[in-house]
Amino acid sequence: MRPMKTSTLHDPKWSIDSLSALRAACVALPGVDAAAQQQIADREAKLTKPAGSLGRLEELTRWLGGWQKRAQPQLERVQILIFAGNHGVVRQGVSPWPQDVTVQMVQNFETGGAAINQLARVADARLRVVPVLGLASTADFTTAPAMTEAAFLEAVQTGYNAAPRDCDLLCLGEMGIGNTTAAAALAAGLFGGVGADWAGRGTGLDAPGVAHKARVIDAALAFHKAEMAAAQGASEAGSRYAKPFGTVTPASGEQRVDSHGKVSDAESGVAGVAGFDPLEVARRLGGYELAALLGAALAARHYGIPVLLDGFVCTAAVAPLARLAAGGLDHTRLSHCSAEAGHARLAEKLGLVPLLDLGLRLGEASGAALAVPLLRAAMACHNGMATFAQAAVSGRA
Ligand SMILES: Cc1cc2ncn([C@H]3O[C@H](COP(=O)(O)O)[C@@H](O)[C@H]3O)c2cc1C
Numbered sequence: 001m002r003p004m005k006t007s008t009l010h011d012p013k014w015s016i017d018s019l020s021a022l023r024a025a026c027v028a029l030p031g032v033d034a035a036a037q038q039q040i041a042d043r044e045a046k047l048t049k050p051a052g053s054l055g056r057l058e059e060l061t062r063w064l065g066g067w068q069k070r071a072q073p074q075l076e077r078v079q080i081l082i083f084a085g086n087h088g089v090v091r092q093g094v095s096p097w098p099q100d101v102t103v104q105m106v107q108n109f110e111t112g113g114a115a116i117n118q119l120a121r122v123a124d125a126r127l128r129v130v131p132v133l134g135l136a137s138t139a140d141f142t143t144a145p146a147m148t149e150a151a152f153l154e155a156v157q158t159g160y161n162a163a164p165r166d167c168d169l170l171c172l173g174e175m176g177i178g179n180t181t182a183a184a185a186l187a188a189g190l191f192g193g194v195g196a197d198w199a200g201r202g203t204g205l206d207a208p209g210v211a212h213k214a215r216v217i218d219a220a221l222a223f224h225k226a227e228m229a230a231a232q233g234a235s236e237a238g239s240r241y242a243k244p245f246g247t248v249t250p251a252s253g254e255q256r257v258d259s260h261g262k263v264s265d266a267e268s269g270v271a272g273v274a275g276f277d278p279l280e281v282a283r284r285l286g287g288y289e290l291a292a293l294l295g296a297a298l299a300a301r302h303y304g305i306p307v308l309l310d311g312f313v314c315t316a317a318v319a320p321l322a323r324l325a326a327g328g329l330d331h332t333r334l335s336h337c338s339a340e341a342g343h344a345r346l347a348e349k350l351g352l353v354p355l356l357d358l359g360l361r362l363g364e365a366s367g368a369a370l371a372v373p374l375l376r377a378a379m380a381c382h383n384g385m386a387t388f389a390q391a392a393v394s395g396r397a
């Protein structure tokens with residue numbers, strides 16, 4: 001721990017100054033308020049409708065109240081946070097758009113011209129855009145780690161500091177030309193598979209463009225696999241993450257057998273399952289805005305704020321939390337299934353079931369903002385409906 005760097009740090013006692021401090025914070029996670037959830041379930045059972053008839057809306061109310069620690073959840077202060085970052089890998093021709101569009105869209109967010117400005121208004125949410133590390137570009141991760149350890153930690157801290165303590169719901173999103181390539185590489189690094197399993201059209205690549213993107217991701221995976229294997233050879237034997245990543249993770253639903261013959265579910269989401277450090281993979285293959293998203297999701301967990309995740313990029317960015325601790329994403333819900341090719345697969349790996357499926361492929365927290373009215377509807381039913389006794393409606397015969 002080092003002294004606080006800026007006065008904006010929410011908790012002056014906590015500063016992310018090493019990967020091991022971050023890792024420790026990622027596994028020291030507060031749980032849900034089970035008593036509030038029980039109160040919500042008890043009231044839900046008395047409302048004038050057949051039990052369970054509001055389907056997932058009922059679970060959403062329990063989720064909101066459980067993390068807000070309120071038997072009557074509220075959505076008065078909804079905050080949307082967009083983190084923006086630039087990506088060195090764009091020089092490999094993985095996006096049809098130039099890097100300049102990142103800063104131009106940040107300006108567009110500020111002046112109210114983007115899709116998310118309209119969706120935030122409809123959702124009655126506050127919108128804040130955070131350019132991470134001054135929109136400096138990461139390194140091209142086909143030939144180097146995307147970020148130094150110090151810059152990765154600074155980006156995580158930026159996200160952690162940006163999360164407000166005093167909101168009822170946090171919606172996360174991103175802007176960064178090239179970031180669907182970083183997200184796909186990160187997903188492959190965390191869950192196995194090759195580039196073609198995770199690469200999608202992004203902002204509009206054609207089929208040959210997607211094939212090229214997949215090859216770029218494969219080159220990055222090969223580079224980092226070799227580097228991590230070398231580092232592993234140099235590190236002490238028996239290390240918790242002492243296996244290289246890449247294509248070693250079993251496919252969805254398969255089981256693995258550890259060196260003690262113990263069989264476990266490949267999707268259990270427990271640290272080191274695929275044999276590598278998820279934070280090191282995020283440093284090597286992610287990006288500054290992805291690291292900030294991880295920090296913001298972590299802060300929200302520490303503060304007890306429920307989080308709506310956006311699309312493929314946002315989901316990949318926070319996935320290390322699920323890899324480091326079982327239940328690491330329990331305070332989140334996936335707002336929608338993006339049309340980006342890898343998103344359904346990633347959601348399945350994480351056990352996240354999207355709330356909406358609208359064919360969006362935008363990012364900017366657009367899907368998260370669109371799911372806010374759904375949460376408001378769930379909450380309005382729970383808080384506002386009459387009970388059988390109040391409405392003098394007969395119970396079941
Ligand atoms: C005008 C414009 C607005 C956007 N808003 C979000 N994205 C989205 O597209 C980018 C990722 O796609 P890729 O990996 O193919 O570059 C991210 O910035 C993401 O937020 C946009 C992209 C563009 C061009």
Ligand SMILES: O=C(O)c1cccnc1
Nearest residue numbers: 311312313338361362363
């Ligand atoms: O789903 C996403 O996050 C996404 C898809 C396309 C472009 N940008 C982001």
